Amino acid sequence: MNTSSSVAAHGRRATPPLPAWESALAVALLAVLALNSALSPYFLNAETLSDATWQFAEKGVIALPLALLVISGEIDISVAGIIALASVAMGLAAQAGCDTPVILAAALTTGALAGALNGFLVTVCGVSSIVATIGTMSLFRGGAYAILGDRAIKQYPESFAFFGQGYVVGLVSCELLAFVAMALLCAVVLHFTIAGRRIYAIGANPMTARFSGIHTGRHRFALFVAVGMASAVAAILLTSRLGSTRPSIAQGWELEIVSMVILGGVAVDGGRGSIAGVVLAVLLMGFLSFGFGLLNIPGIVMSIFVGLLLIAVVAVPHLLSRWRNR
Numbered sequence: 001m002n003t004s005s006s007v008a009a010h011g012r013r014a015t016p017p018l019p020a021w022e023s024a025l026a027v028a029l030l031a032v033l034a035l036n037s038a039l040s041p042y043f044l045n046a047e048t049l050s051d052a053t054w055q056f057a058e059k060g061v062i063a064l065p066l067a068l069l070v071i072s073g074e075i076d077i078s079v080a081g082i083i084a085l086a087s088v089a090m091g092l093a094a095q096a097g098c099d100t101p102v103i104l105a106a107a108l109t110t111g112a113l114a115g116a117l118n119g120f121l122v123t124v125c126g127v128s129s130i131v132a133t134i135g136t137m138s139l140f141r142g143g144a145y146a147i148l149g150d151r152a153i154k155q156y157p158e159s160f161a162f163f164g165q166g167y168v169v170g171l172v173s174c175e176l177l178a179f180v181a182m183a184l185l186c187a188v189v190l191h192f193t194i195a196g197r198r199i200y201a202i203g204a205n206p207m208t209a210r211f212s213g214i215h216t217g218r219h220r221f222a223l224f225v226a227v228g229m230a231s232a233v234a235a236i237l238l239t240s241r242l243g244s245t246r247p248s249i250a251q252g253w254e255l256e257i258v259s260m261v262i263l264g265g266v267a268v269d270g271g272r273g274s275i276a277g278v279v280l281a282v283l284l285m286g287f288l289s290f291g292f293g294l295l296n297i298p299g300i301v302m303s304i305f306v307g308l309l310l311i312a313v314v315a316v317p318h319l320l321s322r323w324r325n326r
Contacts, residue, residue, distance in 0.1 A: 115227055203267075
């Protein structure tokens with residue numbers, strides 16, 4: 001085994017999935033499902049469950065590749081801004097009379113370029129990822145407002161509505177299918193490929209990974225582009241579901257998406273995490289949000305809850321670690 005493979009394998013072995021954490025998430029998810037079914041006798045209806053997937057599918061599509069980026073030791077706070085910019089690109093293409101394939105290509109190209117800009121700032125310019133993406137978050141969102149102002153674009157082709165409102169088979173929506181496909185893709189890449197082992201190694205010890213021959217900058221740049229394109233996919237789903245483009249689209253989604261990743265057991269300092277944990281966290285937060293809706297609880301309460309949950313998930317493990325060391 002060469003040095004690069006050895007370090008990558010070591011990074012993978014040293015950072016196995018967290019079965020205890022995933023088990024806790026599974027128990028919490030079952031409790032939320034039971035609570036929702038108690039609140040509404042129609043919750044366990046197949047149509048209701050299918051509709052509930054719209055609470056998490058779009059955010060989950062971004063959270064999954066973002067988990068890979070966080071495992072590598074970086075983060076992207078600009079994902080909602082990319083959604084807004086990609087949605088504006090689609091709206092402008094629709095206004096110009098373009099067909100659905102061109103509209104989709106406009107979104108994906110915008111997402112890839114936005115992700116490439118983030119990757120360039122971090123891997124080439126050496127800017128901290130959180131600083132760089134906070135800056136581009138404002139840049140992308142501000143660009144959307146600069147182009148549209150207070151206007152909304154609604155002139156989309158009828159075929160475009162399928163992605164956010166259509167069903168592929170029975171009650172399996174296009175959005176749910178996109179989420180499942182993204183989960184499978186990210187699981188295969190992270191847990192069953194050399195690239196995935198290298199992602200773990202880079203996050204666990206980037207200096208050692210670099211000296212062993214792993215192109216850390218290249219891998220991280222590719223992950224930023226992947227997150228940008230995933231944000232574009234979410235923009236397609238969300239814009240199609242709403243049937244319009246507004247510069248305020250997906251406002252405030254950054255917190256929820258990052259919370260899904262951290263709640264899923266992904267270490268904020270990199271090197272640890274699993275796709276199974278992120279999938280469970282996405283489902284948990286999605287059905288929890290759906291339950292809040294059943295109780296007519298305002299969205300601001302959900303935001304407060306998510307903020308407190310994020311603080312707890314990040315702080316508690318560090319406090320326990322300090323206590324054990326003492």
